[in-house]
Structures are given as C-alpha cells and as structure tokens.
Amino acid sequence: MLIQIITLTICYLLGSISFSVLLAKMLKGIDIRQYGSGNAGATNTLRVLGKGPAIVVLLLDVLKGIVAVWIGKWLGGDEAWIPALCGIAAIMGHNWPIYFNFRGGKGVATTIGVMATLSFLPALLAGIIAIISIVLTRYVSLGSLILVLLTPVFLLILGGYPQPVFWTSIIIAIFVFWRHRSNIVKIVQHRENKIGSGGSGKG
Numbered sequence: 001m002l003i004q005i006i007t008l009t010i011c012y013l014l015g016s017i018s019f020s021v022l023l024a025k026m027l028k029g030i031d032i033r034q035y036g037s038g039n040a041g042a043t044n045t046l047r048v049l050g051k052g053p054a055i056v057v058l059l060l061d062v063l064k065g066i067v068a069v070w071i072g073k074w075l076g077g078d079e080a081w082i083p084a085l086c087g088i089a090a091i092m093g094h095n096w097p098i099y100f101n102f103r104g105g106k107g108v109a110t111t112i113g114v115m116a117t118l119s120f121l122p123a124l125l126a127g128i129i130a131i132i133s134i135v136l137t138r139y140v141s142l143g144s145l146i147l148v149l150l151t152p153v154f155l156l157i158l159g160g161y162p163q164p165v166f167w168t169s170i171i172i173a174i175f176v177f178w179r180h181r182s183n184i185v186k187i188v189q190h191r192e193n194k195i196g197s198g199g200s201g202k203g
C-alpha cells in the first residue's frame with residue numbers, strides 16, 4: 001500500500017510541473033495566468049507566446065500523462081487500476097499544481113497522454129473527431145469537451161478494456177468539464193475565443 005501511495009504522489013508531483021508557467025516565466029518574465037484566458041495550458045501559450053512555445057508546452061504536457069501511466073505500469077504490473085490512478089494523479093497535479101499555488105491548467109494535454117497510453121484506439125478516434133470540430137468551429141475548448149465525451153463512448157463501443165480504464169475516462173471527463181465551466185458559458189453565449197483570432201479575454 002505504501003508503495004502505491006508513494007507512486008501516486010510522484011505522479012501528482014510530476015503533473016504539477018506546469019510547463020506553460022515555466023516557459024512564460026523563462027521567455028518573457030510573465031505569469032501566463034495573468035494573460036489571455038488565464039489558463040496554464042498550451043492553448044493559452046499559443047495566444048500569449050506564439051506557436052513554437054505552444055507546441056513545446058503541448059508535447060511536454062502530453063508527455064507528463066504518458067510518463068505517469070508508464071510509472072504506474074512499471075510499478076503496478078498487471079494491476080490495471082494503478083496506471084489509471086497514476087494518470088488521474090498527474091492530471092490533478094496539472095490542474096492543481098503544488099508548486100504554483102494550486103492554480104494550473106484544464107488538464108486536456110495531460111489527458112491526451114494518459115488516455116492514449118491506457119487505450120490508444122478509443123483516444124485516437126475521439127481525438128480525430130475533436131480535431132475536426134476544432135478545425136470547423138475554431139473552438140479548442142469545444143474540441144477538448146468532445147474528446148473527453150467520446151473517449152468513454154469509444155471504449156464501450158470497441159470493448160475489451162479493463163474497467164479501471166473506463167472509469168478513469170469518466171473521472172477525467174468530469175474534471176475537464178469542471179475546468180471548462182467558463183468556456184462552456186462563453187460557447188453558449190458565442191463569446192468564446194476562437195483559435196487564431198488573437199482573443200485575449202481572461203476567464
């Protein structure tokens with residue numbers, strides 16, 4: 001039991017490394033959470049710092065999710081719930097980072113890493129539809145919501161995945177919807193920032 005608690009703590013601490021906050025500090029000496037949407041994530045990095053830094057943040061935030069699940073697989077062996085919980089711990093770290101006053105991101109990039117490692121095909125299919133929706137609407141937030149809604153649906157349709165993976169996808173969807181509360185309101189009111197529009201409304 002102690003080893004599992006230590007493992008989950010390590011994954012939470014890994015997830016807490018907020019690359020958008022660190023990069024914005026390094027490149028411009030600013031706190032990214034004071035700019036754009038105020039979110040510590042790749043989309044807001046694109047708004048505030050541009051394409052290159054956004055790609056770096058996206059890849060590193062995805063990598064956090066992948067590494068957390070790998071750590072869980074390595075320590076958990078055949079126990080499917082340990083890698084799943086490790087993924088959730090990393091996303092919690094990303095959203096509520098201990099190093100940055102518990103004010104982090106919305107967990108989407110780290111979710112991509114976690115779900116792609118736990119269940120590649122369902123995550124891929126949901127990801128393709130999410131990307132199409134982003135291209136059509138230019139709302140990254142809507143694509144993020146579609147991604148986490150469809151991942152459990154594809155898990156059920158394709159079948160054969162362990163129960164902990166399905167329940168992880170549900171918990172993650174709840175996290176992502178909770179973190180996108182203000183985005184959902186703005187989408188409904190047609191006030192949400194569109195990617196590439198240079199919008200900087202905080203909130």
Ligand code: G3P
Nearest residue numbers: 037039043044108141144
């Ligand atoms: O991944 C976060 C994205 O879905 C929304 O980000 O900055 O537009 O609130 P943002």
